[in-house]
Amino acid sequence: xxxxxxxxxxxxxxxxxxxxxxxxxxxxxxxxxxxxxxxxxxxxxxxxxxxxxxxxxxxxxxxxxxxxxxxxxxxxxxxxxxxxxxxxxxxxxxxxxxxxxxxxxxxxxxxxxxxxxxxxxxxxxxxxxxxxxxxxxxxxxxxxxxxxxxxxxxxxxxxxxxxxxxxxxxxxxxxxxxxxxxxxxxxxxxxxxxxxxxxxxxxxxxxxxxxxxxxxxxxx
Numbered sequence: 162x163x164x165x166x167x168x169x170x171x172x173x174x175x176x177x178x179x180x181x182x183x184x185x186x187x188x189x190x191x192x193x194x195x196x197x198x199x200x201x202x203x204x205x206x207x208x209x210x211x212x213x214x215x216x217x218x219x220x221x222x223x224x225x226x227x228x229x230x231x232x233x234x235x236x237x238x239x240x241x242x243x244x245x246x247x248x249x250x251x252x253x254x255x256x257x258x259x260x261x262x263x264x265x266x267x268x269x270x271x272x273x274x275x276x277x278x279x280x281x282x283x284x285x286x287x288x289x290x291x292x293x294x295x296x297x298x299x300x301x302x303x304x305x306x307x308x309x310x311x312x313x314x315x316x317x318x319x320x321x322x323x324x325x326x327x328x329x330x331x332x333x334x335x336x337x338x339x340x341x342x343x344x345x346x347x348x349x350x351x352x353x354x355x356x357x358x359x360x361x362x363x364x365x366x367x368x369x370x371x372x373x374x375x376x377x378x379x380x381x
Contacts, residue, residue, distance in 0.1 A: 168203060169212040169251060169254065170204075170216060171202050171203060171219070172254065174255065174256070180308070182278050186202055188270065199291055200292065203223075223270060224265065238250070239253065253294075255315045277289070293375075296366065318359065321353055323338060326348045327348050328346045338353045339361075
C-alpha cells in the first residue's frame with residue numbers, strides 16, 4: 162500500500178460581483194502530481210510543521226500571499242484514492258485574501274493564476290483541468306451567497322476525511338463515501354459515520370474527454 166504524505170492547502174477567497182471568487186494555480190506540465198491541473202495553493206508538510214503552518218508557508222511560496230496561520234479555518238480533509246501511486250492526506254483550509262495582497266504564481270511549481278467564480282467550475286472543468294477535490298469544493302462554496310457566509314460555515318463545519326473509491330465502469334468514476342455504490346467500489350474505504358450535514362449533492366466524478374464531471378447516481 163502506498164504511504165500517505167501529510168499535506169495542506171488553502172482555499173483563498175476574494176469578494177467579486179455578484180458574490181466571491183476562489184484562487185487557483187495551474188501546476189507545471191512536468192509536475193509529478195496533478196500536472197497542468199488548476200488547484201488551490203498547497204503542498205506537503207515539512208519536518209516539525211503542523212497543517213496550518215504548512216498551508217500558510219505554501220501559500221506564501223506559491224502565490225506570494227502572506228497570512229497568519231491562525232487566520233486559516235478548516236474546511237475539509239481529502240485522502241488520495243489508494244489506486245494512485247502518489248498519495249496525500251491533505252487538510253483544506255479557507256481564508257479571505259488580505260486587502261493589500263496581490264497573488265501571483267511562482268513560475269516554478271505553478272505557471273498561471275486564475276480567479277474562478279465557484280458556480281462556473283463545472284463549465285470550466287476541462288479548460289482548467291480541475292481535479293475532483295477542487296470541483297467538489299467549488300460546488301460546496303457555491304452553496305453560499307457571500308465570502309462571509311463561507312467563513313461562518315467553516316467555523317461550525319465538521320471536518321471528516323473524504324476517501325474516494327474507484328467504481329468499476331466503462332468510464333473512470335470516483336465515488337465519495339456517501340454515494341450509494343461506495344461499498345461496491347474498489348480501493349481503500351473510509352465510511353462517514355455519522356454522515357455530516359454537508360455530505361449532499363454530487364457524490365461521484367466521471368472522467369470524460371473534457372475533464373472531470375461531477376455527477377449523481379440515477380434516482381439520487
